[in-house]
Amino acid sequence: MTEKKSLLQWELSIADHLPGNSIDCVIFGYKNQELQLLLLHWKHHDTWSLPGGFIGINEDMDEAANRILLERTGLDSVFLNQFYTFGGTKRSKMNEAAYTKRMEFLTKSKIYSSKTMEWLTKRFITTGYFALVDHEKTTPKPDFLSDKCDWIALHSLPELLMDHGEIIQKALEHLRVRLNYLPIGFSLLPKKFTMQDLQKLYEAILQRPLERSNFQRKMLKLDILTRHEKQMTGAANKAPFLYSFNKERYELLLRKGIGFSF
């Protein structure tokens, strides 16, 4: 009973939702010096997908995105950013085998009525939202359609449902552009970190090496870091300083932009 309660319910009444519109959430975390993505693994067949869902008829799209993320993964209070809307006619034809398997499973399992299945198999336009979250502060839980809700490293992504792979690539592009005009890292790094930690994060997002002294100079120039004691792990003279973000200044730059790019 306790276990049953912990499973998240994803109810679907088609009359209460806008037809043909969905939302998909690309949730980035950062672990082992690599970007990670929060994905759902479907019960009964081996398919991974982004957490997604539908928009209530009386619900703003931004509200729907937050509700969907909560219902499907248990994550709450995540700041979601809309980044792109995918309106191609061939979205469900990508990785068609997985899509067909999913639809067959849903039909056979009789989770939904045939009318709902008809609604679900129509063409959908989906709007992508992304977020950067501290994976240590989150305890993702799968919903009743999934058996796993896991962080998967960017370099080892499985094949994904429909165009979800493309949606992730677009979110990454968006994140890289964003790096050039907004500060980044607050929700991805521990409270205290070294300059190298910060550089590794930028490198993980840009997927290319950055020059150390140039990176440090630009970062310090932003004036968003507070310097603390040295991190004592090896020889004292080689120990790097620890930094934390100056939250006030960081948030100012989130509003005003950083004024330079990489």
Added chain:
Amino acid sequence: MTEKKSLLQWELSIADHLPGNSIDCVIFGYKNQELQLLLLHWKHHDTWSLPGGFIGINEDMDEAANRILLERTGLDSVFLNQFYTFGGTKRSKMNEAAYTKRMEFLTKSKIYSSKTMEWLTKRFITTGYFALVDHEKTTPKPDFLSDKCDWIALHSLPELLMDHGEIIQKALEHLRVRLNYLPIGFSLLPKKFTMQDLQKLYEAILQRPLERSNFQRKMLKLDILTRHEKQMTGAANKAPFLYSFNKERYELLLRKGIGFSF
């Protein structure tokens, strides 16, 4: 007969379009050192709106955006960029008087059947596309629902239908951010222009003054300009150089980013 032919037709068969999804186009031009917007003025009642329309059931959203712009304004071969999707529940409640007037006109005029009117008055999620076009190379034409299709200066925008004012503001924000990582101006300026012309364009988009020597230094550093003869209008020693864009280098930076921001 000739005149009739020149009017653009905007046909609407609801069975051939996705319900609840629309597209709105924010078309920027540049004239008199000011950004201009291409707007439609509705026949029979004094309301302005963005050129917009619906998505065919077998049509990619990007294709639909191009078709809509052509059908409603006569503009072809415009490179449209998707920038944001507006999914609030209260979209048609903004400037509700204008919205009500439009719906009343459409009902009374019996242009559309009552079934189509029912379809039209449901909640719509709209995706915004923007473009920068050379207003001298375009001859916008109103469609059969409009009596004017005009360039209106940004500082003197009329009240607009629904949330179209908000959509324009969002497009502007997007354009300003874009300025920081991509070159801009190719389609907005004449073939040859002075550094001051270019600076005025940037100032019109950012809506703030920029420092002359700093602007010039950054622009020349981009290496996208070819210098030509001086513009002979006053004293020769004060005459400014004319420049043109180096198209090859400009397009390279469109793909790679400019690597600094303002």
